[in-house]
Amino acid sequence: MDHGASREDGAELTGQGRVDGEGTEGVPAPQAGASVGGLGEFGLIRQITRRFAAGPEVLVGPGDDCAVVTAPDGRVVVTTDVLVEGVHFRRDWSSATEVGRKAAAQSLADVAAMGARPTSIVVGLAAPPALPADWATGLSDGLAAECAVAGAYVVGGDVVRAEEVVVSVTALGDLQGRAPVLRSGARPGDDVVVCGSLGRSAAGLALHLAADRALLERFAELAAVHRVPVPPYPAGPALADAGATALVDVSDGLLQDLGHVAQASGVVLALDAAALEGDVAVLASCASALGGDPWEWVLGGGEEHSLAGAAPAGARLPEGARVVGRVLDASGRSPGVVLHGRELPGTLGWDHYAG
Structure with a gap:
């Protein structure tokens, strides 16, 4: 995550890992009823990244413009999916954690379909300022939880202001020496x-x-x-x-x-x-x-x-x-x-x- 300058279109949230209770020290939880607009870009990013712990394949996490993850095979399987509120999920049906799990699952499954092992995801979140902050943090918990099921890690992403909630997930995978299954x-x-x-x-x-x-x-x-x-x-x-x-x-x-x-x-x-x-x-x-x-x-x-x-x-x-x-x-x-x-x-x- 680049702390050097603010960007009008969003802020990077390069982070690490999956939920395990670590990495939350020194970052107070948002007050009840707080919105993402009230937290601001960087307050929201702190709330999100505090939920992701480091994994052994993550070489560089928060503090830089990009994460760095290992690629033991020398090839990287990459896929991207986008979820739009009202098309792929409804907040009156699904909790934030469920939306996060679904968002991660659809990209991680694509990696598995290539015969690869999922290793990591990066996430883009577009949201209106009035979105409750605890919804955004619940989404993060769901992303991390589904990654844990697949043996993968959340390693970064971006947050932007928008009129509706949109979640974009890019997943990476390791072929482990196999030929990709096409x-x-x-x-x-x-x-x-x-x-x-x-x-x-x-x-x-x-x-x-x-x-x-x-x-x-x-x-x-x-x-x-x-x-x-x-x-x-x-x-x-x-x-x-x-x-x-x-x-x-x-x-x-x-x-x-x-x-x-x-x-x-x-x-x-x-x-x-x-x-x-x-x-x-x-x-x-x-x-x-x-x-x-x-x-x-x-x-x-x-x-x-x-x-x-x-x-x-x-x-x-x-x-x-x-x-x-x-x-x-x-x-x-x-x-x-x-x-x-x-x-x-x-x-x-x-x-x-x-x-």
Whole structure:
């Protein structure tokens, strides 16, 4: 963090680590009811960075224009995601800590989908001056908590004034000597694999939109998955070690994301409906209560952040991974995803600019 000059557009918050109770000495907590505008840029930064402790991969933290983190492999996996209030989260649904966890999870899952181990994130926060200071600090706690789950660290970022709350996360990862697992590597004869749940975040979104307190309580676990996804971080490197030929993070829906793999690889991914019936069964009661279709949630639900892709047939898959189909030669057909040989609708899944 550069303390030498103030910047009208924001201030860097280069920091370190994950929450462990250290690094809070000498920085008083904000008074109850304080706003980020009341704290000011640098007061807000002090409140945020006091929550991040140093990690062994962080060589330089607060006090300079950039953090410095180790890159043992010599290559760095990098990804960025942006969350906008009202599009990706609502403060009346989610606590600040939950928003922080969700923001970190979606980028850290992308790193895992490359077959890499997440190492660190940097965060941008745009917020109106009236935003409660404890919301900003709760967000920081959530970011640090999710990084701890993934084995990563918060190493820096920026804060700016804006009319609405926007959180941007850039995640870094280490391939540890592996080749990156791309979307373009699936080959005919491979198995289609999934690691993690499907459709639960979509069910949780439907529950929140319904705003039925009794249903939210009855299906609290599904509602919670929408607010805080549970990506299988270790499965990314483990699948790479098992020979995975293609991987993707299920952020926009299984069909849409596997469709990217099919297009990039020039193949057809044939899903086995029987292999997905377990996911459908988990959602059946909730779907019945809401009048929804569990198959639409499983096939088209986004923000699950599970991993999907392809691996050689018979590969020893890590715990939690399962075979859900086969990779076929396109044989003159357009690359894509089919279910029992039938083309699936292309309207399932999330597109920010559709419609």
